Amino acid sequence: MMSRYFLTRLAVEGFRGVNNENDPLDIGFEPNSVNSVFAVNGIGKSSIFEALCYAIHGAIPKLQSLQAQERPQDYYCNRFHSKNTASIALEFQSDDGTAPISIRINRDAGGNRTVTSPSGHSDPEAFLATLKEAFALLDYRTFARFIEESPLERGRTFSALLGLADYSDCRQALQSASDSRTLNTDLEIKVLTTAIGAAQQAAQQALVTLRSSYENVTGKPLEDIVKLDECADEVTAALGNVELLKAHFVGKALNDIDFGKIKTAIKTAEAGEKRRELEKAVESIAALEALVVHDLAAVADEQHKIGALIDDRDRLLALTRGDLFKRLYESAREVISKGAWTEDEKCPLCDSNLSSSIRGHVDEQLAQYAEAAAKISEIKDMWQASAWKKCLSAHEAAAPLAVEPQARQLAAMDADFALGDISRDDLAAAVTWTFGLTGKVAGVLMTAQGRKEALEKELPPSLVQLTEQVEYGRQFKDALKLYRNNQQEESAQQSRLDVRERWKTFISKATTVFAEAEAALSKARIKGIDAEYKSMFREIMQVGDVVPDLQRADDREDLHVQLSDFHGQHRLSARALLSESYRNALAISVFLAAALKHSGAPRFVVLDDVTSSFDAGHQYFLMELIRTKLQQPQNTDGLQFIILSHDGLLEKYFDRLGGTTGWHHNKLQGSPPMGAILHQAQGADRLKTTIASLLSAGQVSQAEPLIRQYLEYKLQQIIRRVDIPVPIDFAIKDTSRMVSNCLDAITSAVELHRKAGTLVLDSQQVQDIDTAHVPAIVGNWVSHYETGSGSSLSAPVLSGVIKSIDFLAECFKYDDGSVGATVRKWYRSLSKR
């Protein structure tokens, strides 16, 4: 069995509303007693509860609920503490005799929390963690929420209360992890689905390209996409059949073929030597075949005729006497024709007589010249119009015959024919030249045709078409790669999707398994406290015909609160029917019943203002239930209770029981958040000592709030001790005027009893009250500080006020010598000793 712990001490400084700089609010709690702590509103009771929350849970729910911009971290430490640091000291006593544990929690100005153990606990933070039980710190809000919240929230709250918080958290974690919507997001289900769809679409597009490119390359449709490997081989084979491409395809798989390189090769081939050679061959053939049109026989005939004409010319020219005589004859004709020589049978040069007509002779001579010229012209015309000239021109110009320009004869022959002086030798040379050329044609043509055939075999029939084929091949290859890549992608993403769906199914099932087991455990725990909480509820509310019933749902964490009996009616909604006090009584019953069953480390329950909705009677019954049946050691399995309250009526109950066996009462007073908070157990003497110390040091302003605190404490002590009635609005009047309110209540009560003749005080006490102490306090404190006028009084005057209040308190005491030694006692009331 693990040790369980009672809380025996709490000391707080610089935390929330507790300033208490250098003088911590120090409260002791007794394990064997109900511990009550009373304070009116604003005195720091909530700060005590929050200090415990922070110590154990590391945070304060109220501050946690603030928005970040409200800077909740700035409100843990007391804002008037000069160092802006907080310290919380806790002491725990075990219930099995193991060593007590002291823990100190500090929070620095930067919000850093440090936990140490003056008692030497090895892991104080871990120890505090063991105290994180749902029942250890309970406030009104927790109870009110228990009934008001949804069945699901209630179920979760209750799980914590039953010690099943870990199970509830785990169940919720599993539910969170199996939530389809968030899981789909976290596991990127939609992303995967989209990726699969995209891969499928891309594969389909690739397939379209595969079909068209396959058909373009092979000339047949792609029918079976399962046999894409075979199709790839067919594409490779089809392209490999092209001579130019063989080297690129033979022995290679489609994937290994570099289509880019092939296309470059085609481009090279298109514009390359072979292509040019073929073009040249084709051109040569075309040019050589074009020479065939020349009729060489006709050419030869023309050459023969020209030869004959040359002979005629030469014969005719031989009949003439050359150009000089020609000019002579021409001149003679001119002389004769112009009448310059009229003697026709006489030589104009020598005047000799002629046997014939000179004119006839001249004409005859010139006619011979004319005939010769006619022959020359005939030769020239015949040349110009000859097929020979065209034939020679074509042959000399035919590139395949490669006649160098300087070797060409046509121009020279043209000139010779034009001049008409072409000789027989010239003609013979020209004929030889011509037939030399025409004789080459057949051979050159044969060579060109041979090369053309060779090139045609070597070169593809159509490079354009081939380029297209290669392009289709490339398309097929790329599409095949794309198709397969997308198939792989689809497959990979589908696998990821499948395994995620598998996880979703699994985690959902795991959640169900856990939830069922958790529900069964929770039901067993509820059953275990069933009788207990029903009994507590009955005792607190003093009813027997209203019976609550907790019902845990089978398949959810929902906890339904019903009334199994409501004045004879059954199974009704507790939330609908029960008033607030009944609802809270039920919540308290359930929490306390669960707490009693618990076996966790904390064996204490701190209740903060849990009776706010209760009337006096139900408060009483609850307190009595705690005191008589739940508090240990009356209940050997019971707990230590620490009850924080601001309720004035409950305080009467605390006061009455305070100091009795089984009840330990603390009352807080002070002036938070700037001043100190003290409780009576801490002793007014310590307060008075501090005041005296400050006043002697001249620190009047620091002493003033403590003086006020001391005055309020002493006056309320008088009121409480001698049972002075206070007005109904006493506690809710302006608390800044508490001193005068107390003085008014005391003097009114004294006056009332004096007039009624029932005052137990002696006459000197009454006179001192009326003429010395009350006037001194009013004059030197109330009239000055409660009006807020003027500056501080001097230290001696304030020391006098302290003396006056002490003297005033003494006026309500007497010396009791009835039981041996004289004891100074409070009057029981203003009318009784």
Added chain:
Amino acid sequence: MTDQDAQPTSLRFDEAKSFSDNCRTFLASLEKVDADMAIILRDNWAALIAVVREGERDSKARGEFNSKVASALDSLLKPARPNGGA
């Protein structure tokens, strides 16, 4: 490896056992449902527990848990290395 249609033996937490012990029993029972998935859940149990602390859900922690699960699921798909390594 997996039989998601199979129902695990009805699980009951033992009141006498700690939460941790009961969780171990729970995880062991899930191996009948899907051993691979049960291993992933067991390996990432701490991350799952962080999703809800003291009744407060932490969506960031849930995201981290699911991220770890997703990584583990992807690892599950990777073929084992020939030398037997993962």
